[in-house]
Amino acid sequence: MPRKxxxxxxxxxxxxxxxxxxxRDSEEAGLQIERQPGDGPKTRLFxxxxxxxxxxxxxxxxNLVAKNKRIITVYAPKGGVGKTTQTSNLAAIFALMGLKVxxxxxxxxxxLTISYGYDPELTREEATENGFxxxxxxxxHLGHLLPQWQGNSPTPKxxxxxxxxxxxxxxxxxxxxxxxxxxxxxxxxxxxxxxxPELAIARFLAEGRSGRNKDVDLSMYDVIMxxxxxxxxxxxxxxxxxxxxxxxxxxxxxxxxxxxxYLAGVLxxxxxxxxxxxxxxxxxxxxxxxxxxxAAQVIALTxxxxxAWLDTQISSSEEFxxxxxxxxxxxxxxxxxxxxxxxxxRDVAKSLIKKMEIL
Amino acid sequence: MKSKQSxxxxxxxxxxxxxxxxASPGATSKMHMNDAPVGSSKSLDALLKDxxxxxxxxxxxxxxxxSTASVNESLAENGSxxxxxxxxxxxxxxxxxxxxxxxxxxxxxxxxxxxARGQDEPIRxxxxxxxxxxxxxxxxxxxxxxxIGWAELNAIVSAVDDREAHKSTLLSxxxxxxxxxxxxxxxxxxxxxxxxxxxxxxxxxxxGCTQGRISQCLSMLKLxxxxxxxxxTYPGLITYRHARVLQELLLKxxxxxxxxxxxxxxxxxxxxxxxxxxxxxxxxxxERKRPKRQAAPTRIVEDKNGRSAFKVHSTANQIIxxxxxxxxxxxxxxxxIAALRAFAETIEVPEDKKS
Numbered sequence: 001m002p003r004k005x006x007x008x009x010x011x012x013x014x015x016x017x018x019x020x021x022x023x024r025d026s027e028e029a030g031l032q033i034e035r036q037p038g039d040g041p042k043t044r045l046f047x048x049x050x051x052x053x054x055x056x057x058x059x060x061x062x063n064l065v066a067k068n069k070r071i072i073t074v075y076a077p078k079g080g081v082g083k084t085t086q087t088s089n090l091a092a093i094f095a096l097m098g099l100k101v102x103x104x105x106x107x108x109x110x111x112l113t114i115s116y117g118y119d120p121e122l123t124r125e126e127a128t129e130n131g132f133x134x135x136x137x138x139x140x141h142l143g144h145l146l147p148q149w150q151g152n153s154p155t156p157k158x159x160x161x162x163x164x165x166x167x168x169x170x171x172x173x174x175x176x177x178x179x180x181x182x183x184x185x186x187x188x189x190x191x192x193x194x195x196x197p198e199l200a201i202a203r204f205l206a207e208g209r210s211g212r213n214k215d216v217d218l219s220m221y222d223v224i225m226x227x228x229x230x231x232x233x234x235x236x237x238x239x240x241x242x243x244x245x246x247x248x249x250x251x252x253x254x255x256x257x258x259x260x261x262y263l264a265g266v267l268x269x270x271x272x273x274x275x276x277x278x279x280x281x282x283x284x285x286x287x288x289x290x291x292x293x294x295a296a297q298v299i300a301l302t303x304x305x306x307x308a309w310l311d312t313q314i315s316s317s318e319e320f321x322x323x324x325x326x327x328x329x330x331x332x333x334x335x336x337x338x339x340x341x342x343x344x345x346r347d348v349a350k351s352l353i354k355k356m357e358i359l
Numbered sequence: 360m361k362s363k364q365s366x367x368x369x370x371x372x373x374x375x376x377x378x379x380x381x382a383s384p385g386a387t388s389k390m391h392m393n394d395a396p397v398g399s400s401k402s403l404d405a406l407l408k409d410x411x412x413x414x415x416x417x418x419x420x421x422x423x424x425x426s427t428a429s430v431n432e433s434l435a436e437n438g439s440x441x442x443x444x445x446x447x448x449x450x451x452x453x454x455x456x457x458x459x460x461x462x463x464x465x466x467x468x469x470x471x472x473x474x475a476r477g478q479d480e481p482i483r484x485x486x487x488x489x490x491x492x493x494x495x496x497x498x499x500x501x502x503x504x505x506x507i508g509w510a511e512l513n514a515i516v517s518a519v520d521d522r523e524a525h526k527s528t529l530l531s532x533x534x535x536x537x538x539x540x541x542x543x544x545x546x547x548x549x550x551x552x553x554x555x556x557x558x559x560x561x562x563x564x565x566x567g568c569t570q571g572r573i574s575q576c577l578s579m580l581k582l583x584x585x586x587x588x589x590x591x592t593y594p595g596l597i598t599y600r601h602a603r604v605l606q607e608l609l610l611k612x613x614x615x616x617x618x619x620x621x622x623x624x625x626x627x628x629x630x631x632x633x634x635x636x637x638x639x640x641x642x643x644x645x646e647r648k649r650p651k652r653q654a655a656p657t658r659i660v661e662d663k664n665g666r667s668a669f670k671v672h673s674t675a676n677q678i679i680x681x682x683x684x685x686x687x688x689x690x691x692x693x694x695x696i697a698a699l700r701a702f703a704e705t706i707e708v709p710e711d712k713k714s
Contacts (some may be wrong), residue, residue, distance in 0.1 A: 262393070268393065
């Protein structure tokens, strides 16, 4: 799909470097940057792929190596708190920092997949008829990579499943579509046969990160993220159990605060049953410290979970909705680099990287 | 004369004003919030090592495998049919059953399942000399069957010795269903004491869980006697996470056992208290008790050789006598009551105002 190009200033903002550094690095990297057509000044027009290529080039040039590779699940049992929006944006920003990022959509509603410009309902025939590239269709999801799914269809290679919405160096996506919810039914059968389905995702990741299986090699990824649906099911438990961290967005009202307590309960069960659980991180979304309601929720959360509260937050912003309705197939952090919301997202990403000791 | 409010008092009043606005929308005070785990998590690889090398679930634990083998052997010997119908009234509990309490709701639910689905799996018993059968696994199903008025249950009868029966009972799947941490601790300890397992790692393998879980549960048994006594009566009162908090508190308040047990009594009616809340409550109770303790120290009553026989301390309206082991408690009690009677004859209790 055609995406709006970026001018050099926007690129500098996205990468957090100066305009001169952008010019220098894109030249050093030998990138072919398009120029504005017509008679006027021939301004450079960067594609989003170009920007991620520069990020990757800089990571190599400055020898950026992740101290710790992390698995992260973004999850809160409450709906509408911003899980998918945060995942989509944070994954995009982590990759801008030069990290190799894989993000998996665990929600059959596939909003994350859509946010990166795919249409999970589009069939190959419809795409051909309407002249969309076939890559816009979603053929596979995480379920196809797990042993539970075998018997339904042959197991695809990871490379057949993964989408690269912003090129090789952008975040990679394991997309989702509506049949992903069948995975839950398969897990339930496993549960009845006491086969511990919640270990399935952990096994998949451990095997993938070991690099033993060339068809499913996850060893290159510094950050693997899951966007979990607002349900308390086997799939979510599996992702949580495999994760080092769980980021729980809270929308600063009572129900969402309570949902963190439910999550803490789930984590406790995990500690008891497995001795393994992700570290809780709470991210304030729709934040406005001047409102008493919000202040009360902050007090409640910081009192109960002093170590989990992230000291950077995301404010309420109309920009998020605008980006959705403009339908650019890009999360806000990429589509509106100079907006306040994008700046806040970058700050949150930085404090997460620090807290999780990734860089 | 009208005195002006001092700066400090004004600031305090500001804080009071902010309190209801800032914190009262039900956020901090009323809503119950679970604690997040405080321990450290193991790595992904460690998790899979535990579960992919150790038998998968307790279904496949080695104990069951060996005891099924011995069942088959004994069946081969006497050639009887593997499953028999046994009258429920002839079934007696195993003396080695670690479960101290049966949850009535759970037994009722199990009864409903039995009614709806029939008995999927036979219970396991061994014959006793008096013609009855001792349960190895099926304590809960037997209770549920009695509840719904069933006369008989399908059972596998195997003549196993005490040791085998003991081990099988401790490790039966059903035994661990809904077992509290304290009851688990007792059963793990029994496995170690009886030599069924030499190390916690072996216990973990037998019980089909992680070694961390074993050591978490076993650590509960290090709590002071007075708390263990409460757990004997209310095994599900606290989890190992609560126990960890209690042990921390005991380091801070070495003589806090009584204050702790008093606070724990609250949990009988309010079982949902989280470790964090418990810590706060007990911390407060201990701080309160401290100055009082200093005012009325424990008095020790010695025997004729100078060894302490009784430890007495009093609170506002209580005298607590701890009897040192080896001293006859019944006799001490009788003598104490006799002494109190003698004293009571010399005093008059003020009349109750209400009557």
